[in-house]
Amino acid sequence: MNFEYIIVKPTYAEHIALIQLNRPKELNALNLQLMGEVRDALKSLDEDDNVRVIIITGNERAFAAGADIKQMSDKNAIDMLKIDQFSTWDQIKKTKKPIIAAVSGFALGGGCELVMHCDCVVASETAQFGQPEIKIGVMPGAGGTQRLPRAVGKALAMEMVLTGEFISAERALQAGLINKIVPVELLMDESVKMAKSMARNSPIALQMAKEAVLKSFENSLTEGLYLERKNFYMLFATEDQKEGMAAFVEKRKPEFKGR
Ligand code: DAK
Numbered sequence: 001m002n003f004e005y006i007i008v009k010p011t012y013a014e015h016i017a018l019i020q021l022n023r024p025k026e027l028n029a030l031n032l033q034l035m036g037e038v039r040d041a042l043k044s045l046d047e048d049d050n051v052r053v054i055i056i057t058g059n060e061r062a063f064a065a066g067a068d069i070k071q072m073s074d075k076n077a078i079d080m081l082k083i084d085q086f087s088t089w090d091q092i093k094k095t096k097k098p099i100i101a102a103v104s105g106f107a108l109g110g111g112c113e114l115v116m117h118c119d120c121v122v123a124s125e126t127a128q129f130g131q132p133e134i135k136i137g138v139m140p141g142a143g144g145t146q147r148l149p150r151a152v153g154k155a156l157a158m159e160m161v162l163t164g165e166f167i168s169a170e171r172a173l174q175a176g177l178i179n180k181i182v183p184v185e186l187l188m189d190e191s192v193k194m195a196k197s198m199a200r201n202s203p204i205a206l207q208m209a210k211e212a213v214l215k216s217f218e219n220s221l222t223e224g225l226y227l228e229r230k231n232f233y234m235l236f237a238t239e240d241q242k243e244g245m246a247a248f249v250e251k252r253k254p255e256f257k258g259r
Pocket of ligand 1: 136
């Protein structure tokens with residue numbers, strides 16, 4: 001995989017892959033090409049049987065400071081419609097494997113929305129989250145008004161979306177936007193640790209479980225429970241279920257194969 005604005009590093013021995021956003025001078029502003037690269041990398045890693053968990057990160061100063069304002073500033077509504085960024089974001093949303101966001105510094109606008117497309121978030125003490133689009137005359141466009149209230153509740157989401165002010169990692173943790181805060185220098189170690197702890201499980205079970213949890217934000221309880229039941233039964237058709245339960249009974253570590 002050859003990309004200009006991201007670096008992709010699979011570590012097959014551990015079944016994890018890292019995507020690093022790499023436009024450091026622009027604080028990883030998400031231009032169209034970069035987002036297209038993220039979409040393509042995720043699709044390809046999703047199809048790679050050697051990868052079970054994906055980590056997305058930026059650098060110490062910024063995860064991503066939002067969509068590229070310079071690229072958007074002269075566009076009109078029809079330009080935006082034709083560019084159709086939604087097809088890119090919709091594809092990202094379809095990623096079946098668990099994604100961990102490892103966030104240091106700014107996660108703003110589309111950057112915060114990309115974080116919310118991930119399944120778990122490890123943040124450094126310097127991380128800041130915000131939806132500052134209101135300050136440039138627009139509003140969140142990649143799910144911020146919908147995913148943020150689901151994550152942090154209406155009051156804080158309204159405050160963030162309407163003032164555009166950022167929140168600290170500490171506040172994000174209290175509000176439930178992120179999983180944990182770690183010192184900056186431990187960000188990748190701790191993110192990899194979480195990824196490994198997921199990746200040692202059956203990759204099919206990981207995907208079925210992720211799908212079921214995500215559906216809870218869209219379905220009624222009855223529909224969600226129905227999907228959970230189907231996925232639960234389906235896992236009994238896998239070799240991994242036989243292996244996992246046999247390993248428990250035999251008091252050994254399971255060897256999951258994703259079959
Ligand atoms: N776009 C373009 N360039 C950016 C940028 C951005 N979002 N953020 C920072 N940069 C650039 C700066 O212009 C500067 O470049 P030079 O001037 O050096 O050439 C460089 O990065 C360093 O930034 P600063 O000099 O500003 O650094 P500071 O430490 O002083 O400030 C900051 C850091 C993050 C507070 C500040 O840069 C800032 O406020 N940035 C903008 C944050 C923002 O408003 N983000 C939201 C953008 S709107 C959609 C999908 C996504 C979206 C919409 C629709 N669809 C699917 C339809 C998303 C929209 C957005 O995210």
